[in-house]
Amino acid sequence: MAYRPSKRRTYGSEWVHTNITPMMNLMVVLIPLLLTSAEFVRLGVIELNLPPAALGPEGKMLAELPQEERRKLDLTVTITDRGFFISSSLAVLGGLREGEPSIPLLNGEYDFPSLSVKLFEIKKRAVNHFPDSDRIILMAEPEVDYQTVVSTMDASRSIRVNGKVEILFPDVSLSAGIF
Amino acid sequence: MAFIPSHRKRHKTDTGEVRLQLTSMMDMFTILLVFLLKTYATHGQLIIPSQDLTLPTSAIQHPPELGLDVTVSSDWILVNGKPVEQTQNVASQEGHIIPRLRDELLRYAKRAVKMEEMYGAKFSGKVTIQGDKHLPYRLLIRVMATCGQSNYPNMRLVVYKIEG
Numbered sequence: 001m002a003y004r005p006s007k008r009r010t011y012g013s014e015w016v017h018t019n020i021t022p023m024m025n026l027m028v029v030l031i032p033l034l035l036t037s038a039e040f041v042r043l044g045v046i047e048l049n050l051p052p053a054a055l056g057p058e059g060k061m062l063a064e065l066p067q068e069e070r071r072k073l074d075l076t077v078t079i080t081d082r083g084f085f086i087s088s089s090l091a092v093l094g095g096l097r098e099g100e101p102s103i104p105l106l107n108g109e110y111d112f113p114s115l116s117v118k119l120f121e122i123k124k125r126a127v128n129h130f131p132d133s134d135r136i137i138l139m140a141e142p143e144v145d146y147q148t149v150v151s152t153m154d155a156s157r158s159i160r161v162n163g164k165v166e167i168l169f170p171d172v173s174l175s176a177g178i179f
Numbered sequence: 180m181a182f183i184p185s186h187r188k189r190h191k192t193d194t195g196e197v198r199l200q201l202t203s204m205m206d207m208f209t210i211l212l213v214f215l216l217k218t219y220a221t222h223g224q225l226i227i228p229s230q231d232l233t234l235p236t237s238a239i240q241h242p243p244e245l246g247l248d249v250t251v252s253s254d255w256i257l258v259n260g261k262p263v264e265q266t267q268n269v270a271s272q273e274g275h276i277i278p279r280l281r282d283e284l285l286r287y288a289k290r291a292v293k294m295e296e297m298y299g300a301k302f303s304g305k306v307t308i309q310g311d312k313h314l315p316y317r318l319l320i321r322v323m324a325t326c327g328q329s330n331y332p333n334m335r336l337v338v339y340k341i342e343g
Contacts, residue, residue, distance in 0.1 A: 003182040027208040034215035045335040142317035147235040176320045
């Protein structure tokens with residue numbers, strides 16, 4: 001038993017505190033650098049290409065294309081405050097009753113998923129019969145929100161079915177019909 | 180006398196020096212670093228969204244491009260940051276073309292064509308339109324019609340990307 005202080009030894013290992021100052025150095029430099037180049041909000045762009053001389057006699061945005069041999073589909077979705085009206089050169093897709101929108105509002109909101117589903121059905125039937133089956137024309141009442149128009153473009157561009165993404169009508173044109 | 184180990188010294192916890200506990204701060208910094216590495220963007224910001232409007236959201240995957248910047252907020256229409264027309268004046272106009280916007284765009288188009296002749300940089304006719312998400316459709320159509328008539332037919336609508 002070592003009672004004298006000079007004879008005592010400390011047993012057990014010393015807990016060595018690693019010097020973390022250099023690592024803190026690195027953090028203080030890296031974190032502000034990455035903060036300035038981090039993107040928290042990503043931007044995207046929707047392309048809408050008009051042929052250069054765009055305005056026709058009634059103020060429609062579409063250029064008048066030369067007459068083609070095969071009949072064109074001219075699929076049109078009209079956004080009104082009661083819902084969506086889907087029409088084409090062949091017919092207007094009727095709603096439940098006469099004069100009702102093809103896809104009425106759901107709980108007061110626009111029903112984009114149903115629009116996608118309906119467009120998917122039309123796409124399946126139209127894809128081999130019309131030359132312009134990639135094209136859709138959007139029309140809206142004057143007071144419709146920009147966000148609604150953009151969301152309609154999203155809904156008509158593609159649909160996710162059974163986990164796979166199906167392309168619907170990626171070529172979107174805007175029409176100035178109702179004023 | 181047998182030396183008795185001192186009880187008092189056993190309870191002595193104050194070593195006389197203060198040690199700064201940085202390990203928890205290191206933990207936080209490491210997590211922050213990992214998160215920021217994940218959101219690191221290499222392509223920089225080509226388009227600076229304007230402060231006084233909220234862009235609509237879309238599931239589109241297209242990256243932004245460079246072009247003439249037309250900003251339509253609820254008060255003013257600006258071209259490359261310069262105010263050109265007040266939005267409420269547009270509502271009272273007849274027809275689809277906004278005259279002051281068209282004049283401004285034609286000036287830019289003329290300058291771009293001149294640059295094309297001098298330097299060979301092709302005039303792309305691209306215009307990026309930033310609009311507040313609550314803009315009425317008729318204003319949007321008028322702005323787009325004006326762009327189309329002013330040698331800028333390739334329009335790009337700027338949106339915030341969301342998961343589709």
